[in-house]
Amino acid sequence: MKNKRGLLLVVSGPSGAGKGTVCADILKRYPEFKLSVSATTRPPRPGEEDGVNYFFLTREEFEKRIKEDGFIEWAEFCGNLYGTPKANVEALLNDGIDVILEIEAQGALKVKKDFKDAVLFFVVPPTALQLKERLTGRGTETEEKIKARLSQAEWEFSQAENYKYILLNDKVEKATERFISIVKAEKYGVDKNTEFINKFAQDLKNIK
């Protein structure tokens, strides 16, 4: 029973919840998944590479791509634009590959609206305090930026009910295993196997 089209898996949740770490762990241990590389107008952080972590664009280049309908979704987050390039994701899904989008909440909601089959995960650490500690511990942002991200996290948390699954990130390996279990279950959803069901029904008729 093979799904023809890949699953569109949206991994979102407040900044500092560990979305990036969980996605990296999933990809390392389950390389059959592909992560969509986003475009952004944010400047690269030390160690980030163009085309690997993000496609780093100027605001003009980004806006041009919006006009060309080049994004599945895009959003402004803390003063920068972020977007999921359309062509690559569509090609992978059509090849039957499961694609992960690691994106913030506004983008996740757009995907939910446009892709009825998308599976939305909301990554959370066990406590709010841990969220703050993770934001502070990253050491790459100023105090002001951390405050902005905490306010953003508050808003993002208020969106939890729009997601299908909570992905508790107490330990990254455990979060990965939960993700894999959910994906396996999703693949057996009746809605994702209509072709199998229709063929089975037809075959039953034929052998009567």
Ligand code: 5GP
């Ligand atoms: P950062 O600047 O820390 O890399 O990312 C900031 C936020 O933007 C994170 O929550 C990240 O998940 C989100 N993000 C990354 N790429 C995209 C994208 O293509 N679309 C949207 N909507 N958010 C994204």
